Amino acid sequence: MAKRIDVSGLTAYYGSHKAIEDISMTVEPRSVTAFIGPSGCGKSTFLRTLNRMHEVTPGGRVEGKVLLDDENLYGAGVDPVSVRRTVGMVFQRPNPFPTMSIYENVAAGIRLNGGRVRKAELDTIVEKSLKGANLWKEVKDRLNKPGAGLSGGQQQRLCIARAIAVEPQVLLMDEPCSALDPISTLAIEDLIGELKERFTIVIVTHNMQQAARVSDRTAFFNLAGVGQPGKLVEIDDTERIFSNPSVQATEDYISGRFG
Amino acid sequence: MSEVAMDQPSGAVPGARRSSSSLHQPRLPRWAPAAIAAAALAVGVGIGAGAGLSSRIQWGLLAAVLYVAGTFALATRVEGVRQAKDRLATSLVWVCFLLAVVPLVSLIWETVSRGSSVLDGGFLSHSMGGVLTIQPGGGVYHAIIGTLEQVGIATAIAAPIGLLTAIYLVEYGRGRLAKAVTFFVDVMTGIPSIVAGLFVLSFWILMLDNGYSGFAGSMALAILMMPVVVRSTEEMLKLVPNELREASLALGVPKWRTILKVVLPTAIGGIATGVMLSVARIAGESAPIVLLVFGSQLINNNPFEGAQSSLPYYIYEQWAAGNDASYDRAWAAALVLIAFVMILNLVARGIARWKAPKAGR
Ligand SMILES: Nc1ncnc2c1ncn2[C@@H]1O[C@H](COP(=O)(O)OP(=O)(O)OP(=O)(O)O)[C@@H](O)[C@H]1O
Ligand SMILES: [Mg+2]
Numbered sequence: 001m002a003k004r005i006d007v008s009g010l011t012a013y014y015g016s017h018k019a020i021e022d023i024s025m026t027v028e029p030r031s032v033t034a035f036i037g038p039s040g041c042g043k044s045t046f047l048r049t050l051n052r053m054h055e056v057t058p059g060g061r062v063e064g065k066v067l068l069d070d071e072n073l074y075g076a077g078v079d080p081v082s083v084r085r086t087v088g089m090v091f092q093r094p095n096p097f098p099t100m101s102i103y104e105n106v107a108a109g110i111r112l113n114g115g116r117v118r119k120a121e122l123d124t125i126v127e128k129s130l131k132g133a134n135l136w137k138e139v140k141d142r143l144n145k146p147g148a149g150l151s152g153g154q155q156q157r158l159c160i161a162r163a164i165a166v167e168p169q170v171l172l173m174d175e176p177c178s179a180l181d182p183i184s185t186l187a188i189e190d191l192i193g194e195l196k197e198r199f200t201i202v203i204v205t206h207n208m209q210q211a212a213r214v215s216d217r218t219a220f221f222n223l224a225g226v227g228q229p230g231k232l233v234e235i236d237d238t239e240r241i242f243s244n245p246s247v248q249a250t251e252d253y254i255s256g257r258f259g
Numbered sequence: 260m261s262e263v264a265m266d267q268p269s270g271a272v273p274g275a276r277r278s279s280s281s282l283h284q285p286r287l288p289r290w291a292p293a294a295i296a297a298a299a300l301a302v303g304v305g306i307g308a309g310a311g312l313s314s315r316i317q318w319g320l321l322a323a324v325l326y327v328a329g330t331f332a333l334a335t336r337v338e339g340v341r342q343a344k345d346r347l348a349t350s351l352v353w354v355c356f357l358l359a360v361v362p363l364v365s366l367i368w369e370t371v372s373r374g375s376s377v378l379d380g381g382f383l384s385h386s387m388g389g390v391l392t393i394q395p396g397g398g399v400y401h402a403i404i405g406t407l408e409q410v411g412i413a414t415a416i417a418a419p420i421g422l423l424t425a426i427y428l429v430e431y432g433r434g435r436l437a438k439a440v441t442f443f444v445d446v447m448t449g450i451p452s453i454v455a456g457l458f459v460l461s462f463w464i465l466m467l468d469n470g471y472s473g474f475a476g477s478m479a480l481a482i483l484m485m486p487v488v489v490r491s492t493e494e495m496l497k498l499v500p501n502e503l504r505e506a507s508l509a510l511g512v513p514k515w516r517t518i519l520k521v522v523l524p525t526a527i528g529g530i531a532t533g534v535m536l537s538v539a540r541i542a543g544e545s546a547p548i549v550l551l552v553f554g555s556q557l558i559n560n561n562p563f564e565g566a567q568s569s570l571p572y573y574i575y576e577q578w579a580a581g582n583d584a585s586y587d588r589a590w591a592a593a594l595v596l597i598a599f600v601m602i603l604n605l606v607a608r609g610i611a612r613w614k615a616p617k618a619g620r
Contacts, residue, residue: 051509053505053508053509056504056505056508058433081511081512081513082511083511084508084509084510084511085510085511086511088509088510089509091502091505091506091509093502095500095502095503095505095506096506097503097506097507097521097525098503098525099521099524099525099614108507108510108512109510109511109512111520112507112510112512112516112517112520112521113510113511113512113516114516159506162506162510163509163510166510166511
């Protein structure tokens, strides 16, 4: 199921603005990799290049290679739609579909793709995904109520359920807890711990403790100055990054002696 | 030194009463605006009647001026200049509101009271066939059929084209082509209805040698309707948050399916309202009908062949006949037209409410 990601020489632009430059890294399968770094250094941009969402932005352009188990996502003839089915994404702000019920939200990935799935089968998938997202107990009695009627934390877990319902092999999460209270955050962190058994997970976070708690490896991004492209400073085992990083800038950032 | 400094602030705020606390200021009681309005009305009517002004409108305007001036003067005395300005603005808003509502209400009142005298089942189910315009009787059935068919065909043409154009502009349109389309839509919005009628007349009837028909009128109505549909749909699509599109795309849903299954359903309430309002707008058009549908006294169920009538045309025709019986029919037809537009509005609101994204539990 889970796949390895190999990025080499990746540069991304917004129109003529170069947002990230020459990034190379490897993300191991069945592990959690955290991205940390100051605001505007291109973490979200980089994350979105991993499932070809970057090019959805007007003017978005990518150079370089992203190998998903030896298959280049940016190779000729690769369909971005099938890339996104393989590499799922959870956004910073919960964004359930407002016209759909909780059930329909979870089933959206399958139904919107025109999949002809029998009702019983779909029921099973929805239940499994909601259980996988730790939300089943809270919503099992109101599956037909609107998804927008849930609390923020529940909505975010609904979005996670929606993303895992299509059985992706990689799950990208862009600050999934930034709008949540500590209890919901803890629920989602536990969830990430469970999900990594099945998926390759990449998570962007501004919370150092969170990165230290959930991730196996941590990548630190930085930018030289305003208007400069963001770059990968180093990527290493989380323990090492937080105890004994090999670059001074990483230590400064983590210990708050930044800028 | 210090005395001068102390004196200046109190001198700088003329009219402000000294009170124990600077946060407390005298206020007019809550019923004051209503009382001033009543007094202004009474004085306005008194002066109007006393001076022998014949028009009620003059009485009303007099009362409005007195109300605004009275509010301002009283508030300045009691509350100070800043509050008085606030009251002045509030009273002006009220007066403008009334100025807008009075003609509207009197229009509906006039139409209902004059139109209801001949409006009955027979009026709705008969045409003017065999009825002389100076006779009472006859009906509006042929005009209702004409309006329904012409407006229906115009909607069937304009709504899909307008919808697709708006989707193109919001979801796909970049660069020159999109700018050109937007420009032409803007230009079309400004086309007077008579010009749209002349355009269809010259190419459909004069050049291609087709006869008068409801369909010819529908084409002109569609030209008028299309830009309105494009504009309103565009606004509604722009209101759909980008995050929803991204959420759907990130699930591996192709763009066209995202538009069809996520964007359109989210905006459908507003889109339907926009289409209904544009239908209501063209239902009242008479100029293209006069040019292209020609008008008829008889029932013609076929919109593609021969002259038809329509409600606005019927009203014009009956009014032009100029006798009591035809005036009655004109008012009754106007009432039917208003009811038709009103029903469309209610339907649009119903759809909007029914389809609106639900946030409740
Ligand atoms: N849609 C866009 N159009 C143009 N420039 C953009 C766009 N989105 C981001 N950028 C630019 O790209 C750079 C990287 O932005 P990005 O959102 O990836 O940063 P980030 O590391 O995720 O920051 P944060 O931690 O605040 O989320 C920034 O300089 C930003 O101004
Ligand atoms: Mg970001």
